[in-house]
Amino acid sequence: MHVKSSRESFGFSMNRQCDILSGLMAEARPITIDEACSLRYLLFGNLKKTFTSGWTEQSFHFRSVPPYGFFQKRPGPCGVLAAVQAFVIYELLYGPSRIKADSGIIKLTQNEKRDALARALTSILWQAGDGTNALVAIRSRRIVLNAPPTTDILEPDGILEYV
Numbered sequence: 001m002h003v004k005s006s007r008e009s010f011g012f013s014m015n016r017q018c019d020i021l022s023g024l025m026a027e028a029r030p031i032t033i034d035e036a037c038s039l040r041y042l043l044f045g046n047l048k049k050t051f052t053s054g055w056t057e058q059s060f061h062f063r064s065v066p067p068y069g070f071f072q073k074r075p076g077p078c079g080v081l082a083a084v085q086a087f088v089i090y091e092l093l094y095g096p097s098r099i100k101a102d103s104g105i106i107k108l109t110q111n112e113k114r115d116a117l118a119r120a121l122t123s124i125l126w127q128a129g130d131g132t133n134a135l136v137a138i139r140s141r142r143i144v145l146n147a148p149p150t151t152d153i154l155e156p157d158g159i160l161e162y163v
Contacts, residue, residue: 028138030140030144030145030163031137031144031145031160031163032145033145033153033154036145036154036160036163037153037154039160040154040157040160043079043080047153047154048155050155050157050158050159051076051157051158051159051160052074052076053074053076054073054074054075054076054077055076055077055159056158056159057073057074058072058073058074058076058077058081060084060117062108062113066105066106067105067106067107067108067113068085068088068089068092068105068108068113068116069085070084070085083124084117084120084121084124087120087121087123087124088113088116088117088120090120091115091116091119091120091123092105092108092112092116093105095116095119096119097112097115099112122134137163138163139159139162139163140162140163141162142162143161143162144161144162144163145160145161145162145163
């Protein structure tokens with residue numbers, strides 16, 4: 001896998017392979033049935049529950065009050081949102097670009113929020129990989145998880161089949 005960088009910000013255009021990053025990236029592959037089962041068990045506590053619209057319609061949008069809080073659209077992903085929000089608050093208070101005492105956490109800019117979220121997600125993924133790797137699942141446009149038709153362990157949910 002090669003990652004290309006394109007930059008046009010200082011009046012010049014630069015296209016080049018980013019060999020360092022591509023050397024660190026693992027080969028893309030679909031998740032296995034075991035990984036899908038583990039993920040569903042981690043999120044729901046069993047294998048029968050599936051992703052609802054509360055999950056599929058959720059994103060990371062900050063509230064205006066408090067400015068570091070997330071807006072939850074529907075019931076469902078509150079546990080994941082709470083965990084990510086805790087890491088965001090940690091980044092805002094103690095991270096490398098912590099909020100200055102004079103501006104405070106109440107007057108956050110969009111860039112400060114976005115940067116804290118990026119650092120929080122990076123930290124979560126790095127911790128989940130025991131500090132040695134970070135695994136990111138990307139949704140495919142086609143079904144990539146093929147469970148045998150005789151398997152009733154994991155019912156299709158419209159999400160995990162595409163990861």
